Structures are given as structure tokens and as C-alpha cells.
Amino acid sequence: xxxxxxxxxxxxxxxxxxxxxxxxxxxxxxxxxxxxxxxxxxxxxxxxxxxxxxxxxxxxxxxxxxxxxxxxxxxxxxxxxxxxxxxxxxxxxxxxxxxxxxxxxxxxxxxxxxxxxxxxxxxxxxxxxxxxxxxxxxxxxxxxxxxxxxxxxxxxxxxxxxxxxxxxxxxxxxxxxxxxxxxxxxxxxxxxxxxxxxxxxxxxxxxxxxxxxxxxxxxxxxxxxxxxxxxxxxxxxxxxxxxxxxxxxxxxxxxxxxxxxxxxxxxxxxxxxxxxxxxxxxxxxxxxxxxxxxxxxxxxxxxxxxxxxxxxxxxxxxxxxxxxxxxxxxxxxxxxxxxxxxxxxxxxxxxxxxxxxxxxxxxxxxxxxxxxxxxxxxxxxxxxxxxxxxxxxxxxxxxxxxxxxxxxxxxxxxxxxxxxxxxxxx
Amino acid sequence: xxxxxxxxxxxxxxxxxxxxxxxxxxxxxxxxxxxxxxxxxxxxxxxxxxxxxxxxxxxxxxxxxxxxxxxxxxxxxxxxxxxxxxxxxxxxxxxxxxxxxxxxxxxxxxxxxxxxxxxxxxxxxxxxxxxxxxxxxxxxxxxxxxxxxxxxxxxxxxxxxxxxxxxxxxxxxxxxxxxxxxxxxxxxxxxxxxxxxxxxxxxxxxxxxxxxxxxxxxxxxxxxxxxxxxxxxxxxxxxxxxxxxxxxxxxxxxxxxxxxxxxxxxxxxxxxxxxxxxxxxxxxxxxxxxxxxxxxxxxxxxxxxxxxxxxxxxxxxxxxxxxxxxxxxxxxxxxxxxxxxxxxxxxxxxxxxxxxxxxxxxxxxxxxxxxxxxxxxxxxxxxxxxxxxxxxxxxxxxxxxxxxxxxxxxxxxxxxxxxxxxxxxx
Numbered sequence: 049x050x051x052x053x054x055x056x057x058x059x060x061x062x063x064x065x066x067x068x069x070x071x072x073x074x075x076x077x078x079x080x081x082x083x084x085x086x087x088x089x090x091x092x093x094x095x096x097x098x099x100x101x102x103x104x105x106x107x108x109x110x111x112x113x114x115x116x117x118x119x120x121x122x123x124x125x126x127x128x129x130x131x132x133x134x135x136x137x138x139x140x141x142x143x144x145x146x147x148x149x150x151x152x153x154x155x156x157x158x159x160x161x162x163x164x165x166x167x168x169x170x171x172x173x174x175x176x177x178x179x180x181x182x183x184x185x186x187x188x189x190x191x192x193x194x195x196x197x198x199x200x201x202x203x204x205x206x207x208x209x210x211x212x213x214x215x216x217x218x219x220x221x222x223x224x225x226x227x228x229x230x231x232x233x234x235x236x237x238x239x240x241x242x243x244x245x246x247x248x249x250x251x252x253x254x255x256x257x258x259x260x261x262x263x264x265x266x267x268x269x270x271x272x273x274x275x276x277x278x279x280x281x282x283x284x285x286x287x288x289x290x291x292x293x294x295x296x297x298x299x300x301x302x303x304x305x306x307x308x309x310x311x312x313x314x315x316x317x318x319x320x321x322x323x324x325x326x327x328x329x330x331x332x333x334x335x336x337x338x339x340x341x342x343x344x345x346x347x348x349x350x351x352x353x354x355x356x357x358x359x360x361x362x363x364x365x366x367x368x369x370x371x372x373x374x375x376x377x378x379x380x381x382x383x384x385x386x387x388x389x390x391x392x393x394x395x396x397x398x399x400x401x402x403x404x405x406x407x408x409x410x411x412x413x414x415x416x417x418x419x420x421x422x423x424x425x426x427x428x429x430x431x432x433x434x435x436x437x438x439x440x441x442x443x444x445x446x447x448x449x450x451x452x453x454x455x456x457x458x459x460x461x462x463x464x465x466x467x468x469x470x471x472x473x474x
Numbered sequence: 475x476x477x478x479x480x481x482x483x484x485x486x487x488x489x490x491x492x493x494x495x496x497x498x499x500x501x502x503x504x505x506x507x508x509x510x511x512x513x514x515x516x517x518x519x520x521x522x523x524x525x526x527x528x529x530x531x532x533x534x535x536x537x538x539x540x541x542x543x544x545x546x547x548x549x550x551x552x553x554x555x556x557x558x559x560x561x562x563x564x565x566x567x568x569x570x571x572x573x574x575x576x577x578x579x580x581x582x583x584x585x586x587x588x589x590x591x592x593x594x595x596x597x598x599x600x601x602x603x604x605x606x607x608x609x610x611x612x613x614x615x616x617x618x619x620x621x622x623x624x625x626x627x628x629x630x631x632x633x634x635x636x637x638x639x640x641x642x643x644x645x646x647x648x649x650x651x652x653x654x655x656x657x658x659x660x661x662x663x664x665x666x667x668x669x670x671x672x673x674x675x676x677x678x679x680x681x682x683x684x685x686x687x688x689x690x691x692x693x694x695x696x697x698x699x700x701x702x703x704x705x706x707x708x709x710x711x712x713x714x715x716x717x718x719x720x721x722x723x724x725x726x727x728x729x730x731x732x733x734x735x736x737x738x739x740x741x742x743x744x745x746x747x748x749x750x751x752x753x754x755x756x757x758x759x760x761x762x763x764x765x766x767x768x769x770x771x772x773x774x775x776x777x778x779x780x781x782x783x784x785x786x787x788x789x790x791x792x793x794x795x796x797x798x799x800x801x802x803x804x805x806x807x808x809x810x811x812x813x814x815x816x817x818x819x820x821x822x823x824x825x826x827x828x829x830x831x832x833x834x835x836x837x838x839x840x841x842x843x844x845x846x847x848x849x850x851x852x853x854x855x856x857x858x859x860x861x862x863x864x865x866x867x868x869x870x871x872x873x874x875x876x877x878x879x880x881x882x883x884x885x886x887x888x889x890x891x892x893x894x895x896x897x898x899x900x
Contacts, residue, residue, distance in 0.1 A: 107550070107552055107560055107563045107564060107565040107584040107585070107586060107717075109560070109590070110580075110717075111549035111550050111551070111565075112540070112541070112548075112549050112550070112580045112581065113550070113579060113580040113581070113582070113584075113715050113716075113717060114538070114580065114715075115538065115712065115713060115715060115716075116592075116713060116715070116716045116720045116721075118594055118595055118720075118721075119712070119713050122538075122712060122713070123537035123538050124533070124537050124538070124539070125537070126533055133532060134532025134533055134535070135532035136532070137532050137533045138533060139533040139537075145712070146708075146711045146712060147622070147624070147660040147708045147711060147712075148624040148658045148659075148660045148708060148710070148711050149624065149658070149711070150576060150658050150710045150711040151711055152579065152710055152711050152712045153539060153578065154536075154538045154539040154540065155538065155539070155711075155712065156539070158533040158539075159533070160532055160533060163532050164532070164535070166542075168544055169544055189789065189790065192795065193790060193792075193793045193794050193795055194793065194795070194840075195795065195838070195840045196573070196795065196826075196838065197826050197827070198573070198574040198575065198826055198827030198828075198836060199827075200828075232574045232575070232576050232827070233574075234573040234574045282572075282573040282574060284574070284576045284578055284710070285572045285573060285574050285575070285576040285577055285578050285581075286541065286545070286548060286571065286572060286573075286578045286581065287541060287542060287545050287548070289539050289540075289541060289542070290539075290541075290542045291533075291536075291539060294542045294544075295542075295544075363615065364615065364619060366619075367619045367620065368619050369618070369619055369620070369621065369622065400622075400623050400624055401623070401624030401625075401658070402624075402626075402828060402830075404828075410624060412621070412622065414620075414621045
């Protein structure tokens with residue numbers, strides 16, 4: 049059990065002598081001093097990490113707590129047919145079941161190219177090599193002894209809403225927009241690590257490489273690397289989850305999720321991009337003229353109404369709360385507009401909760417519903433003045449060949465019975 | 475499986491007619507419109523909510539994700555001997571394993587007087603009665619249709635550090651300071667609910683009552699109730715956890731945890747405090763002269779170094795990160811001082827991460843350790859100018875009879891071998 053025997057925490061006392069305790073060796077003003085033996089690891093803990101084993105009705109029935117059984121429907125879901133195997137697939141964050149701006153770690157969408165790497169942190173290393181003065185290898189303990197910072201950022205897959213390029217495809221914001229999550233990261237600024245290795249003057253790009261079976265790798269421009277990139281070991285206060293890169297991942301604020309290399313094992317410095325698979329045959333945007341946009345890193349401003357939505361229909365006339373998320377890879381959300389008539393008229397939503405740089409931002413419209421059909425849309429405006437475009441506007445420039453970077457305005461049709469559907473206005 | 479069959483999300487399409495969709499009945503500019511049938515709940519989901527059932531190596535092996543098996547030691551723990559049964563006991567947040575300012579919901583300490591109430595949200599009601607114009611009963615759906623806000627607040631049990639009144643007792647910050655957590659709540663301002671019921675002019679106090687077996691109840695001054703109290707249904711983005719009051723709890727920012735009534739079922743308006751068990755025989759502070767302080771609601775500024783600490787000894791000479799939390803029930807943290815010589819000399823810590831009102835605030839000191847013994851302390855200063863007192867200063871005024879409101883400065887002795895102990899300087 050997780051109980052620590054009383055004698056371990058209470059009974060073993062010693063009295064400190066007035067020995068010198070300072071660097072300088074000066075005596076401390078200790079009159080009465082008590083000390084305890086260091087706590088021993090509790091070997092029984094491993095047994096109770098079976099998270100479903102109930103230990104009784106009181107505390108510690110779950111040493112690591114779980115949601116209520118009445119919330120069983122609040123889970124990540126995949127769509128089965130997207131990819132050949134679960135190892136190279138994706139599941140989606142249940143956005144319509146969330147509130148506030150923090151995504152619970154257990155509900156953050158997953159996207160893997162070759163499954164989840166299982167890594168013992170004691171064995172993990174991060175190498176920095178290439179065009180550096182001093183190639184370095186860090187253990188996890190090394191990294192955790194370096195100055196760290198905490199930042200809340202959204203992570204969005206470049207292919208989020210990708211199925212919608214060719215029209216309304218997926219019936220639920222979990223599936224249309226659920227490849228995004230938002231957590232607080234703790235990590236070391238990449239600049240601190242690079243300063244230690246010493247970049248040669250001709251460094252223009254880095255290559256980040258994962259320790260998964262895919263060895264996923266991406267090229268990262270040095271300006272971004274030195275600006276706000278973190279090498280993170282914690283999310284939402286605890287260690288990274290396995291499917292989010294445990295024990296170490298890159299955090300590339302505002303840029304597409306594929307670049308946030310998980311299970312990060314190596315950073316190589318170079319003078320040109322590596323042209324890896326994930327930035328040439330994949331994660332490039334095929335344009336109508338047959339050419340492809342490359343290095344489209346930034347996720348532009350976007351929003352979605354999560355409630356009502358197909359998985360969360362309206363159930364009551366009268367008072368209701370419309371709610372959703374907005375985000376921008378270029379800065380903070382300045383305003384969110386909402387329309388209930390398919391974009392003819394717009395009102396301003398109420399933003400609530402911390403409004404942070406490159407973070408999901410929560411918006412609400414408190415409204416009365418008299419049972420009329422509605423065509424609900426939202427559009428985000430960020431602090432650069434950028435306005436989220438309509439899907440027709442996007443397609444006019446980018447065509448429909450692409451999978452990536454669809455930040456078009458989403459439309460939900462709410463019927464008189466409250467049922468809500470993914471529809472397309474062209 | 476959590477898989478939604480392809481046809482459910484993709485294949486069933488209908489085309490919208492150009493029917494009137496607006497409140498005013500005007501036709502919408504719909505050229506091509508596609509709609510999907512509303513998603514059906516997936517009956518198979520209940521089966522995969524067995525969180526330990528692995529479904530493969532890819533996505534969805536855990537529809538609700540869990541930490542790595544290498545993090546099994548990161549759990550809430552109790553101390554066994556504190557109370558007669560687990561139903562009326564407490565376990566503690568593993569502060570020394572956390573970073574940033576968000577406490578993962580699964581690691582938030584628990585304190586119950588009669589175990590965890592298991593409540594089906596469909597059956598739950600909140601009643602507002604007493605000195606109101608119109609007594610009301612709300613369903614959960616009623617509450618979720620009212621205007622809501624999101625706020626990050628710490629919750630600290632009044633008895634946190636209570637064992638330390640009579641000297642260094644517990645060897646680890648999880649046990650000395652672990653009855654605190656910090657999450658983002660989503661809820662309706664209590665004022666909105668009270669306005670709906672209409673308070674009579676003579677209302678001075680409210681009584682909040684839980685639906686647990688204890689029927690735990692506390693009196694709340696009306697000024698506080700109308701100021702910043704929330705009736706919350708979500709924490710860290712998802713539904714409240716069962717042990718945190720699912721489906722509904724009170725959030726009383728900055729005030730002692732016992733007042734944040736869980737499983738909230740009733741709010742009664744009155745003209746004087748109720749003098750319940752939890753504000754008379756318990757949760758009052760016995761002073762040296764035999765009288766008791768009553769209604770000591772606010773949790774004063776406090777801090778603790780979480781790393782190093784007895785459960786997280788120093789392992790390396792040279793570069794290290796000292797880290798901890800500071801918080802104040804009266805506002806924001808302005809500064810945190812850290813001493814390594816038992817309070818003779820103080821330096822200023824680096825605050826990092828959002829610094830929010832009545833929230834845990836993270837501090838760091840990046841330092842080099844040459845192997846000397848250290849007596850580590852931290853002291854918090856809040857934006858009212860209040861300075862966290864030493865334990866001797868506290869005892870001079872309050873004696874040692876109390877269990878509650880010990881916000882004294884904590885001392886850790888770091889020995890030359892890195893082992894760290896809870897010690898007392900008098």
C-alpha cells in the first residue's frame with residue numbers, strides 16, 4: 049500500500065549538534081534542532097500503481113486518481129480507417145467535453161509514425177553534435193539541473209482539419225479539430241543547451257531526431273531555436289506522458305506539431321535544412337499548380353465552436369452557453385467573432401481565462417435559444433491583425449490538394465431539435 | 475474499442491435544402507451544403523474505460539492516458555496513523571515530484587471526513603434556500619447553461635503543516651506541505667446563482683452543505699460569497715474528480731480548504747453563522763490562553779522548497795536547481811527569498827510561470843553546490859507586503875496547541891552527502 053509506516057516518518061529522530069553547517073563554516077544559531085532519516089522508497093508502491101485496484105472508500109483507493117465512472121465517454125478516439133495500423137495513426141482530443149484552457153494530459157491527442165517508444169529515463173541521452181565547438185551528451189539528470197521555465201502552449205498537428213479541405217467530412221469537433229491540445233510545459237530553453245555546446249558561426253539550421261522506431265526528424269531554423277524553443281521534460285506539472293515523448297521532447301511554440309520531436313535523442317547543427325521525409329514528401333502543401341509549399345511551419349489563427357457541436361447537441365431552449373477555443377501560432381488571440389447565421393452577421397464573444405501567447409484561448413457566448421435553426425461559425429483575430437479565413441477563401445488560393453494547414457472557418461448547423469451537424473457553406 | 479466506425483463519421487451525408495435557418499427566417503447563402511447525422515454514443519466505450527487494458531502499441535492503447543511505468547513512485551501517499559480509518563483521512567500531493575504550477579488532477583491531495591461520495595450527475599441537485607425570495611433547485615444541466623469563468627487557484631487544507639507546530643515531525647515536503655494543490659477551475663460565479671434566487675436584505679451568511687456521508691457544512695460570509703466564490707464543475711479542463719467533489723464543489727479562493735464544500739448539494743442563506751461542527755470543535759485555533767480563534771478563513775502567505783527536500787536529496791555537486799512553491803490567500807506572490815544558512819543571509823529567487831492571484835507560484839534558484847552542508851529556507855512575500863514568519867515567531871503568538879494555519883518557514887538540512895532532513899531551528 050502507499051502507506052508509509054509511522055515510524056519511518058515520525059519516530060526516528062536525532063538531535064543535530066551545533067556543528068558548522070555553512071559553506072564558510074560559521075556556526076548556525078541552532079538551539080534545538082531535530083532531524084529525520086531520509087525517507088526510503090516504498091517498495092509497495094509498485095503494487096498499487098495498478099490504477100484500477102480499489103483500496104477502499106477513503107483516501108488512497110487510487111494513489112493516482114482517475115475520472116468518475118460517469119465520465120467514461122470522455123476519451124480520445126480514433127476513426128479507425130485513417131491509417132493502416134494503430135502504430136502509425138492518430139486519435140483525437142475530445143474538445144467538446146473540455147472547458148477552460150488546460151487539456152488533461154490523459155486526453156491529449158496522439159499522433160505516432162511508429163508507435164510509442166518506451167524509454168527508461170535512466171538510459172536516455174540527448175546528444176548535440178554537428179557544427180558545434182564541443183559535442184555533448186546529456187543524461188536526464190544533467191538536463192534537470194539546468195535552468196528551466198514554464199510555459200503554456202498549444203500543439204496543433206499540421207493535418208488538423210485536413211479532412212475538411214474537400215468539404216464537410218467528419219461529424220464532430222473531436223474529429224475535425226481534435227488534433228490540438230494545450231498544456232503547461234516545463235523545460236530548459238534550447239538556447240541554454242546550444243550555448244553550452246557552442247554553435248559554429250555558419251550554423252543556420254538544426255536537425256531534431258526522435259528515439260522512436262521512426263527516428264522521426266525535422267529541420268529547425270536556428271533563429272526559432274534560439275528564440276523560444278524548449279527542451280521539455282514535464283507537462284501539466286508531472287513528467288511527460290509516454291505518448292507525448294517521455295522523457296524528453298521539443299516544444300516549438302506556435303509551429304506545427306510534427307516539429308515538436310518526441311523522445312528527443314539528438315540535435316545536430318548544420319548550415320542547411322536536412323530535407324527529411326517529414327519536410328519533403330510529407331508536411332508540404334500541394335498547391336493547385338502542382339508545386340508544393342515547403343517549410344510552412346507556423347499554425348495560423350484558427351478557432352472552433354466546441355459547444356454546441358455534433359457530439360454536443362443543444363438540449364434545452366432558453367439559456368445556453370456557446371463555447372469554443374481560439375488560437376494563433378503568431379501570438380495572442382485579440383478577439384473572437386461568432387455568427388449564428390452562417391457568417392452574415394457577427395457578434396463578439398467573451399474571452400475568459402488566461403489569454404496567453406500561442407495558447408488555446410477560451411471563448412463563450414451566453415445566449416438564449418428559441419429553437420430556431422442556426423448556422424454557427426467562429427472566427428479568430430490575433431494580435432497581428434490576422435483574421436481567420438473562410439474555407440472558400442482558403443481554397444481560392446490553396447486549392448484542395450493539401451492535407452495540411454486548414455484553418456478555415458468551421459460551420460455547424462443546429463437543427464430545431466438541437467441536433468448539430470458539420471456542414472459546408474460555399 | 476474506442477473506434478467509431480467509418481460510416482458513422484464519414485459516409486452518411488445529406489444535403490441541406492436552402493431552408494430558412496435564421497431567427498428572422500431569412501434564407502442563408504447556402505450553395506452547396508453537406509450535413510452528417512449526429513454522432514451516436516459508442517456503447518463499446520465503457521469497455522475500454524478499463525484504463526489498464528492495453529490495446530496495442532499505437533494510439534488508443536489507453537483512451538484515457540496514464541503516466542509512464544517509470545513514474546510509479548509519483549503518487550499521493552498517506553501516513554497511515556493519522557486517523558482511525560481511510561474514510562476520514564488524508565493523503566498528500568507529491569510536491570517534490572511536480573514542476574510548473576499545475577497539479578495533475580490525479581495527484582491532488584485528498585481529505586475526506588466520510589469517504590468519497592459517488593454521485594450520478596443526472597441525479598444531482600443544488601438547492602438554494604433560506605432567506606431568499608425564490609428558493610431554487612438546479613440540475614447539473616441547469617448550472618452548465620449559466621455563464622461560467624475559468625480561474626487557477628490553490629486549495630490548502632487549514633491543517634497543512636499542522637504536525638509541525640510542535641517541531642520537525644514529518645520527513646518530506648509531501649507530508650509537511652502536501653495538503654495543497656493548484657488547478658484551473660471552471661464554474662459559475664456564486665453571485666449569478668444567488669441573484670437568481672434573490673437574497674433578502676438581512677442575509678449576512680450562507681451555509682454550504684455537501685452530499686457526502688458527513689453532510690459536511692460550513693458558514694460563509696456573504697461578502698466573500700458575492701466577491702469571487704465559484705460553483706465549479708470542472709478542474710484542469712475536465713469534470714471534477716470524484717475525490718474533489720464530482721459533480722459540483724465550492725471554490726473559495728484563498729480560504730481554507732475545508733470551506734470548499736465538495737459534492738455541494740445545498741446553499742442556505744441566513745443572518746448569522748451556523749456554528750457547525752467544522753467551525754467550532756474543529757477548524758478553530760486553540761491559543762495559549764485556552765481561548766480559540768474562530769473563523770480564521772484566510773490562508774496566509776507561505777512557501778516551501780520542494781527540491782532539494784528529504785524525498786528529493788541532492789545527487790550531484792556543481793550545477794543544481796533549487797525549486798519550490800509560494801502562495802498567498804490574500805493576493806499574488808511578490809517575492810520569494812531563499813537562505814542556505816538557516817536564515818542568516820537571504821537571496822531573491824527567480825519566479826517563473828504565470829504569477830496569478832491566489833495561485834501557487836513557482837520559484838527557482840539556479841546554483842552551484844560544492845558539497846557544503848546547507849540549512850535551506852524560503853520565505854514568501856505577497857503583494858500586501860506580508861512576510862512569511864518563522865516558526866518561532868508564530869509560536870510566540872499562537873503557542874503550540876493548534877493544528878491549523880501553520881505557515882511558518884520550513885527548514886531543510888542538506889548534508890554533505892546530499893541527504894536532506896526536516897530540522898527545526900529555534
